[in-house]
Amino acid sequence: MSKQAQHWEKTRGLLMVTLAIWFVFSIGIFLFGAEMNEVTGPFGYPLTYWFTCQGSLGIFVILIFWFANRQEKIDEEFGFSERGDD
């Protein structure tokens, strides 16, 4: 397999993981919104309520930075990262 094909396979793998985490916190947990809201979440808010106004949003921020770092590592590993920028 060529270097480029390997790079793309890893990139696709990272995409799947990223989208899976995204799915859980943007859609998955809200399937059980009513049940989850009975539980007390961080800072004492009802759990589902907390996810809609802080939890999911914060997780998305962290997820994007994590994704960007992982993708950079993959690019470096196969020698596809850009030079002389940032």
Add this chain to the structure above:
Amino acid sequence: MIKGNFIDNLPKVYGIYTGGFLAFIIIMAIAEQMGMSAKAIGICFVAFTVAIYAIIGYLSRTAQADAYYVAGRQVPTVFNGMATAADWMSGASFVAMAGGIYFKGYGYMALLVGWTGGYVLVASLLAPYLRKFGCYTVPDFIGTRYGGNLSRLMAVIVLTVASFTYVTAQINATGTIASVALDIPFQYAVYVGLVSILLCSMLGGMRGVTWTQVAQYIVLIIAYLLPVFWISNKIGAGFFPHFMLADEVSRIAELEAQFGFVKNSAENLKEVPKGLAGITKAHSAVNATPWAFISLALAMMMGTASLPHVMMRYFTTPSVKAARKSVGWSLFFIFLLYSSAPMLATLSKLALIDPSLPTGIIGKSVSEVQAIDWYQNWNQANLMYISDFNGNGTVELNEFFMGGKAVVLATPEIAGLPYVISGLVAAGGMAAAMSTADGLILAIANALSHDLYYKIIDPKAETAKRLVVARVLLVVIGFAGATIAAMEIQGILGSVIWAFDFAMSGLFFPLVLGVWWKRANREGAIAGMALGLISGAGYLIWVRNGGSGFLGITQLTFGIFGSAVSLVSMVVVSLITAEPNAATQKMVDEVRVPSGKSILGKQH
């Protein structure tokens, strides 16, 4: 004070700017104590901030195509994050969102999740690849990836429909704020708003818009956070509201149980002014079906990833790597405001309905409430209304009505903050609406000037002529938007949500599959864009005219139907027609790696 390259001095320049703005707020506060009128303070806030944006717009003037279209591709990640956040957060986010949460509670917060989660899709599926491509506009990518004028034209059409729906709402918002702050009729205020918008973008294009958007972000985030923290401390809810309002949230639930949600008769509601609403839904309890919540969030997320004015912000970063990081920063800056909106809604609601607080009005006598200063002010502005439906002489939960905008605009006054805060909030709302309108008008004008005029009609045009055409289109589109906004056809929030649905119906899958599916070809993309947009718009018209809809898809989520049609038609048509030629396939391979030259040259 400032030496050398502007880009290297950015932190210093915006540091001084922020300090200057804070000093201005303090001066205004002192002036208020010395007897300056509320009206004069409002005018000062709006005039001062708009003048600053105009100066930045003038200083950013340019005669070069890549500076005009993509700000010279040298905007650092963090600053691009701020600019994107201002580009993104519109009048709807700033003025209407806390109000929506106040009235509808949990069900409405699907928008919070949708308008943030979409950035994960932007970062992972699209932004870095489109940056590598080196395009000036979104149709530039479609037109080059799939080839042919028809695919480019289809992308221009979808972009224009979505962005134009959005921009009328933003010009409407600037007009509303300008008319309140400057005390002039709305029909004229709309054009005052438009001129302010054009001052930022006309001379410098994307470069001017970038640096004004950063300035606008700073104003709008200060204007949003300062009152939230102040109110929270003032009513004793907690020093840091985001972490300390759990007791207030449960207190609201307690009061809701105590008062109950009494349904008003249609007869009684007739006397309530149009656009005002009462609290009819629980604040923190789950009050929407999972599908209603999820479908709205999903539509907003896919729409986020298809809206061209957001995507084109990532064309301005120096590299692919920077584009990815910049998406993270964008969402961080958006998060600061979005995580505060529910807190503001909570504080506002508690201040109004809790009888044990001095500001609470529920349970007081009707005549007592009608004598309160702020009630009279906002009643006069048609944003508050009380009626004693059951004739018992006291105000009940179901007898108090408020406009959506009033939650952000009136809460500082209700909580007893000085008027200077209300002036600040007006400047923030103006900044939010202006920055989004600028991004949208520029996205449309650039698509028409670059893709329609230069790439399709006159490919030999010189740079100077292209930029003249771009600017003329900017003004024409701005005036068209303002004229429609002045007619006040639909509310701010409804048309914003429609714009997301239009964008996802026509553009989501053609963009994503252009990078992630090599087999996608021209015929498929054209079918995907055309059928997606037509079926989405058709569904909207059908439901608006009394159609029952299916699968719980409403007029706010019609993009789910449109994009499903788009996906199926794009895949089917691609598979039954010939695969893309070798050159196109090689192009896709190159887009997928960050290193090497971009597909389109620096000047194209």
